[in-house]
Amino acid sequence: MKLSTKILILALALILIGSTTAWLVQTNGGQVAIKNVRFAGSNGIVQNATLYIPKGVTKENPAPGIVAIHGYINTNETQAGFAIEFARRGYVVLAVDQTGHGYSDPPAFANGFGGPPALAFMHTLDIVDQNNIGLEGHSMGGWASLIAAATYPDGYKSIVLEGSSTGTFGAPDGTPTFPRNLAVVFSKYDEFSALMWGAPVPVDIVATDKLKTLFGTDENVVPGQLYGSIEDGTARILYQPPVTHPGDHLSTQAIGHAIDWFQRTLDGGQPIPPSNQIWYWKEIGNLVALIGMVLLLFAAGMILLQTRFFSELLEQPAPAKAAKGIGWWVAALIFVILPPLTLFPFKGLFEVLGWQASALFPQNITTQVIIWTTLLGVISLVLFLLWHFALNRATNPNGDHYGITWGRKILWRKVGKSFLLAFLVALAGYVSLLLVAFFFKTDYRFWVFAVKPMNALQFRISLSYLIPFIFFFLVAGTILHGQLRREHMGMGREMLLNWVLMVIGYIGLLLYQYIPLLAGHTLANPAEPLWTIIAFQFLPLMTIVALVKTYFFRKTGHIYVGAFLSAVLITWIVVASQAIHFAF
Known part of the structure; x- marks a missing residue:
């Protein structure tokens, strides 16, 4: 049995077991x-x-x-x-x-x-x-x-x-x-x-x-x-x-x-x-189903990459021309601390500049997120280019080594296929969610993190936020798989490393905020209670991003599928769970 088939069966089993458990609990065994x-x-x-x-x-x-x-x-x-x-x-x-x-x-x-x-x-x-x-x-x-x-x-x-x-x-x-x-x-x-x-x-x-x-x-x-x-x-x-x-x-x-x-x-x-009380078994069931959905993304990707249409995307990554030695640790530290360091001040520009919800960007929290990620992406791109031109010239790198080009050229046909592949992979997860919502009247979630179906208005709104997220994840992918790539690592170890790089900064932010509070005082920055709570959602979001980006980079040798899939998933998840502040 192929690995893709095994993962598909496991994913569907987890979704079925978790959703059934959630349904049984929320209906009290059919009594409600x-x-x-x-x-x-x-x-x-x-x-x-x-x-x-x-x-x-x-x-x-x-x-x-x-x-x-x-x-x-x-x-x-x-x-x-x-x-x-x-x-x-x-x-x-x-x-x-x-x-x-x-x-x-x-x-x-x-x-x-x-x-x-x-x-x-x-x-x-x-x-x-x-x-x-x-x-x-x-x-x-x-x-x-x-x-x-x-x-x-x-x-x-x-x-x-x-x-x-x-x-x-x-x-x-x-x-x-x-x-x-x-x-x-x-x-x-x-x-x-x-x-x-x-x-x-x-x-x-x-x-x-x-x-x-x-x-x-x-x-x-x-x-x-x-x-x-x-x-x-x-x-x-x-x-x-x-x-x-x-x-x-x-x-x-x-x-x-x-x-x-x-x-x-x-x-x-x-x-x-x-x-x-029995409610916590629903939380566990929803979490099991959520894990199943994430696994389904990998199964769908494996199966699609085996088709004749998408098989041309299958490539080994070019040799790494990444930072080394102390330079790698400095770059990794910047990559880790820059997002949590800029979160509060950058998202705050929305209020400082007096922006209001609009038909184009109607969700205030999502708009604050893309303000932060866009500015973060610009700063990260500038730092990457400085490193590339000033510190990495001796290795004679080009876009192939960073997973951006094919033979030093951007092949738009393959970029387009990469987006289509990412869309279809996300669609597989979305269809599973629709089926779960229909048959079990539940979704994929745990605590403050939820993966919900979008209604028509939310789908329309998601199109506005997708492009800024694509920009951010393309930049993040370039740095993660270009500047910070470590050679001679197995898939599992590279996933673990990239998970640490993507998540540990937010863990540090939460520890910084909550240690004083749990010690009987206030949050370290008491002016940011809402966004401190929102930061919890970055842990599962960035976990999913780290895993899919790493997997599809290793399979395709390029950043595009992982970046597009990350953007589609994050846009879907965030828009479906956020408040709409504009009166359409």
């Missing part, structure tokens, strides 16, 4: 129906949501309901851990895509972040006990929940704010009586404590006037202590699980606190202990 629903707000903005309906819930036998709302630049699937556990306990759960997020219409932030329309839609469901509806929101989803509570003061019974706060970014201020029956789940290492509660150190929120006013006390708030009265609707409680802001989604404690509060404040449901 999962449906996609769409509804419109008062101004016609249509929102997307996933509806979880426990078995036995009908119009004649309504159940309590919970509206679960994700945070900024997430989608409703991020709330799956909460939704799964709520639904297991007999609650009808509406997990919503905020406006401008997921498959909801743009722009982001419209309609109270989508909170009021979601609560209004919940009240149209005759399978829901209208007197027993809870609101749960993480981060910006908490603000959406509060706006919904203020819009429909009699439309909910209790609320859980996960990593969120009152009186922030348009959310109404909290008082001892608003919102009704509130649980604040704010983690001990939450990166947004200064923004949310005015306390730079997260555990110090207990002493802030804002929280004390909300809890109706002059003393420091005591975690775990019940304030007010559930019967009167004035109940307050603070939970502080030992995780970070995004860590709420991977915390049995954070999810358990939400379960406990709704069991105490909503009537109905099943008395399953909050500690009895």
Whole structure:
């Protein structure tokens, strides 16, 4: 059996096993129906949501309901851990895509972040006990929940704010009586404590006037202590699980606190202990399927390169004319530290220059990413050319040695075939995702990293961002496989080396930021909580990039397939998971 066939079988097996596991968990073994629903707000903005309906819930036998709302630049699937556990306990759960997020219409932030329309839609469901509806929101989803509570003061019974706060970014201020029956789940290492509660150190929120006013006390708030009265609707409680802001989604404690509060404040449901949780098996299943999709890319590439049409791309790399000795280590160090060193200042140019979302570049975060990668690419290219002309002339290199040319010429036919090959490889992964979404109602993801199908608008948007990403990955490939290539390495060792070069800088950035926070202080750069969390996604993204770039360079002897495939994959993954800020 050919190696390509073996890898294909393994990839498909992992996708099937992982997706089946995820489906079984999110449906509680078939005891919960999962449906996609769409509804419109008062101004016609249509929102997307996933509806979880426990078995036995009908119009004649309504159940309590919970509206679960994700945070900024997430989608409703991020709330799956909460939704799964709520639904297991007999609650009808509406997990919503905020406006401008997921498959909801743009722009982001419209309609109270989508909170009021979601609560209004919940009240149209005759399978829901209208007197027993809870609101749960993480981060910006908490603000959406509060706006919904203020819009429909009699439309909910209790609320859980996960990593969120009152009186922030348009959310109404909290008082001892608003919102009704509130649980604040704010983690001990939450990166947004200064923004949310005015306390730079997260555990110090207990002493802030804002929280004390909300809890109706002059003393420091005591975690775990019940304030007010559930019967009167004035109940307050603070939970502080030992995780970070995004860590709420991977915390049995954070999810358990939400379960406990709704069991105490909503009537109905099943008395399953909050500690009895299964959601993490879905995370594992999704991760297994994600690994399967990555393997599928290699299998598809192997199979396509064996066809007559693409076989002319198969070549051995030209002899390396790379940096050597101390020069290699200096070049490697620059390659490693330049991306994390420039991330915060370069992405910040978007705000400094006052740029706004547009029809061409409608996703603010994605636009900030391409500003950073484009400037990084220009600087890297200049440094590479300086090295090539000033320090590497003695080796008499040319474009062949860097994987750019064929016989010192760029053969556009082969460049075009390289792009087509990259597109078809990515398409294989995309088709597998569509099948998984259709049959299992899930996707490929783990924690804050998600690979989702694109809708028509997102596909159109991706075309705008693709070219800047192609430029960046062509430059990165030239340096990685030209200046930093090590000869006499096996495929596995070269993949490992390139993975280290692509990823270790971001690991260093995260360690720099989080070591002080986990030691009981603030982030090293407390002004960048959002982008510190975003940096976590660079670890899987750059892992995939390092592997595919190395493999296809070794197979084709040139940078093009790997660079094009990296650009297509990253554009797809990023655009599908980001918020749209322009109102089309």
